[in-house]
Amino acid sequence: MGQRLAQEVVSFVKRKMDKVSRHGTLRNIKLSFVGHSIGNVIIRTALAESSMEPYLRYLHTYVSISGPHLGYLYSSNSLFNSGLWILKKFKGTQCIHQLTLTDDPDLQNTFFYKLCKQKTLDNFQNIILLSSPQDGYVPYHSARIELCQGASWDYSKKGKVFLEMLNECLDQIRGPSEGRVFMRCDVNFDTSNQGRNLNTIIGRAAHIEFLETDIFARFIMWSFPELFR
Template identity: 85%
Template sequence: MIDPKTEFLMSEANEDKTSDDFRQMGLRLAQEVVAFVKKKMDKVSRSGRLGDIKLSFVGHSIGNVILRTALAESIMEPFLKYLYTYVSISGPHLGYLYSSNSLFNSGLWLLKKLKGTQCIHQLTFTDDPDLQNTFFYKLCKQKTLENFRHIILLSSPQDGYVPYHSARIELCQAASWDFSKKGKVFLEMLNDCLDQIRAPSSEHRVFIRCDVNFDTSSYGKNLNTFIGRAAHIEFLESDVFARFIMWSFPELFR
């Protein structure tokens, strides 16, 4: 069970602003988290139990990218030692390289042409001509994962909005056959992330990849099912997955 003393923050810093540069969104989230934690630390310090603080995060979709960007902000550095459990739900940790959903990719291309949304350029590695200067390449170099004691990655094969391998932080077949600079950059990003997960800075780290297979026949035939949005949103519409993990691994949330 979750400790009744646990306090939650539902982030509002980026509501209606999720088309901005990830760096702007990350800074806003970092400022929001720091303000929240400082308030709680002041309260806890009065009882002399400052060492009891554990800071855990749950992110969905691009919220995971915003979260990792926030963790790289300098104002978060004093609080990294309190990081505990991180649950990533369908997070595009490696961006959209090797995305196999052609319909969704076409939609992203159209958004870039019509709106010029910066975060879409960053997700698709078109924010710089040199892949090694792109936002995601640099984000993977940041030590955003290694301070967590526990890391859980939730993904779904039916989710067409986020590449399966990106949500699971693992190699995909297309990348393993690609010997171009793109393939080399992808492997470097992947290894940078995995090195953080394997980092010895935290003893007894728990790392879990958890797949959720949705019964898509229950959705009926519609556009959301066709483009893979239904499964992506289902994670938010049902809390059964979070409950399953919390009951299966209660020590990760104490």
């Protein structure tokens, strides 16, 4: 899916450039991306495609909405983890194995480890990571690209690999891009009207609320309009 997105982006930019070359001049090109959940993984995979390389210098703003940037290592949601285990056991879905870093016996050969090694965040001028402590579908630390307590006390290879992935991402965010804006933003949803049900218990309600409520998005756009121009 990352390759397909890269092809669509390249095709779109080429059409724009071709149209402008015939009818006028193009002052500036800005490529911005907004991703929700696993969509963020697809975006970063697309940016790692060789076909995107000539266009990386146009990257502008990246808004990540509850994206599992570090996979599902150290997920604290036991109910959700049980569901993932069942899916891996009986469905064998590649995506689930990739998210849980079980797609290869060697953690350093897994999809997510290799993705973090790619410079997918290096060229953005602005990076906004939106997360919610109520969201049980994506580990909080993974959405925020930060250290978690479980990893800080883990001296096994798993802990070492996690720290490598984390530092690779943070090094890209702290990269040489001049004037870069980086923000971590927490969103707390009012789910009291939904009562106590399976969605609120497993944290799905907040994960979906990101798509159904746009107040937080409008607030960011109003507060930081320069990031979206």
